[in-house]
Amino acid sequence: MKRRLWLSLLATIITVIAIFAANLATGTTPLLGLDLQGGASVILEPAEDASGEDLTVVRDLIRDELERSGIAEPNVRVQGDTIVVELPGVKDQQAALEAVDVSGIVELRPVVNFSECSGDGAAATPLDGVSVDPAPVDPAPVDPAPVDTLGVPTPESGEVPVPDDTVGRRSLRTPPDTIPVPDVPLLPDELGIPLTPGAELLPTRDGQVLCVGPAQGTGEVFERQSATVDNSLGFQVNVELRSGEGEATWNALATQCFNGTPTCPRTIPGSNGQLAIVLDGVIQSAPSVNQPVFDGAVSITGNFTQSEAEDLANILNRGAFPVEMVAQEAQTISPAAGQESLRASVIAGLIGVALVLIFLLAYYRWIALVILSGLTIWALTVFSVAAFVSSATNYSLSLAGVTGIIVAVGVTVDSYVVFFERMKDEIRNGRTLKNAAPRSFKMTWRTIWSADLVSVIGAAILFSLSVGSVRGFALFLGITTLCDLFVCYFFTRPAVILLARSKFMAGRKAFGLEVAS
């Protein structure tokens, strides 16, 4: 028992100090927020005229995108006709420009032809166009062709013979067997149809080229941030349609492709028309459409690897940019609150903590030494964890965060107060110090974990569901609370119990009370 306590005590002290020293040696310190340290700023201008409403949408999208890519608590706002993005912790202007390069528009373009577009006019690519196509395509089914399909999700993707991707309504159970029926009679129709004007050749991500018609919709048809990767049966991407206009636009397109109308012909016999999802002139995916009408949601299935599916989901998520934004020059910005605020809050905080320690020493006498060393261990742990987290995730400590940590000192001290008050009660009622310490800890631990668990739950929920500075707050609340629990169990417990047993405490006024020995 005694050996285990010593082990826990020493292991904690050594580990914490070693990690802290390692942090100091490598120069890892917590990142400071925009208000304390400044950062980089990029001004984005719309490529064409944009309404204020569009810019507000872009503001929210850029912020989401930045947070998703790991830049925490950016400050994004519309200023005049431009969008000002401020990034905490980013010192390199080039890095700042790359971080805000989120400006592409996602377009939905029907696939008109494979590998070539015969002119922009009404040039009929009649029989040749289609009859030729199957030839180069024939080998295609063997290789994982960039042909994705839009269909009902998992059950069908197994049934579809072609290793294509499909887009479908998630809830619908209808197997795609129903589709081939209209296929055959319609085939001749499309052969004589001229190519749509505005068609152009675009590369796919695998380097193939497809001829796609003009854009008939943008990524705005998708609900913002709704695309997810589903890996229940192979990787597939599910995305929700924005109700109303978005769904109408998408369904109009889907119906064309499903029926193989001239604007979206059947490029592979036996399959339906394909709809290309284009970002910055590159076809990200060109699934064939397996349903004429989609009800609220679409799933894209195919031979995706996990990273391909995630890329596609990200592209669909960012797809709702209503206007294209062009980044202007990047600048570094000075802290808004100023260096003196940080200094003032840190100095004030330290004075406050010193006052707390003086108060506790006066009140608890010798045993307050445990609080002093416990708080030191706690502070070192918080620093190390905060430094690690902010180097790994870009979460920065703002002025609110610094003061939040100062407030957390109070909650941490409470663990000791609850413990010691309990011990006082037990001793007053005639227990010896040695006997009282472990019993008191047992009851105290119950109290502490119940109360701290509420904070941890709060931190976890706020962190996973909110954005911006609320998220940063949750992160630091979680860190300080977990460190409190850690120090309480692995440091305070052995320290107090060992101290209570030691000869050192015998006869001393541990709590300002005469202790029976």
Place this chain on the structure above:
Amino acid sequence: MTRPDHIAATGPGRLYRGQTAVDFYGHRRIGLVVAIIVVVVTFTSLFVQGLNLGLDFEGGQAWDVPAGETFGVDEAEQVLRDNDVSITGSKIQLREAESLSFVAVQVEVVPTDQAQQITNDFAEAAGVEVEDVSFAFTSSSWGEDITQKAVRALVIFLIVVAIFISIRFEWRMAIAALAAMAHDVLLAVGAYTVFQFEVTPATVIAFLTILGYSLYDTIVVFDRVQENEGKYASVRMPYADVVNISMNQVLMRSINTSISSILPVISLLFVGSGLLGAVALQEFALALLIGMIAGVYSSIFVASPLLATLRSNTGRKSRRERLTGEDLRAAVVGAGVTGRILSGGDESDDEDDAERVDADKTAAVHQPAERILTHPPRPRKKKRR
């Protein structure tokens, strides 16, 4: 009843030794009245004048002034001060690039002619043409969807916490804890709306801190209530008494904890913003101070009486008056030890003999610590009722 010798003679002495006997439940109306005042004042003020939302929530106006040898952040601040624009609500930053540097100034919306005046003053101070000073409206950086997401997360959090407290303790404690939390947050929000302090993102963080602190404190107090409930289970102590005993036992802890939590905040308020002049900290620290005092106060004066009221209407009927005075003190002192309190005498306390049972209970309440510590001989087992 006279005080036994081991009880301290003075009030602070009794407080220090954990020998207080305040009838908190009997004074529950104080908490109720204060809570009603807080709710009425806060909602009236919110309805009449609302909150003074800052730049990050409402947007404002922005100037980009070319910076130079003679014009920097300090000079820009001076211009704003000359035009009677509050510095605390503004953001002044230096924006540097290879080509040209700017002082970027954001302030809350001012009237057009004043804005024009400020533009002219900036141009004059920086020694440039008026056309070189760019002026534009700037939107909020704290968008609607940040608020929406935060509110959604908060609602889910509160539901989960209510479930957690219901499992770990019981559902009535969940209600009482959430009510106390709402009370504290309303008090802090009330201070902001009544005095029209500017609400910044840091203020929102302060409110969240208060919320967490309030829940934390209430749970620490409730944990003692639950422990005492188990301790007195065999004596069938009325719930109001259990609450009263627990409150008196945790009183010293609550005072110590509030002192240790509030000292750093007071230091932030007076040393940080007062002496060192970090004005940004002032209102933030004030909100925290109000909220944290409220957090400790509400655990004892709002949450616990509410819990006792919720419980008193159910379950066991109180058959006698609440313990007060020296009886309560004896119970507070005696129960501060781990272990279970057994009813005294032989266990033949049948329901009808209320008088005797009460006498037993009083005895059980008076010397429980000795009873637990000295291990009295186990009474002969009788047939279970």
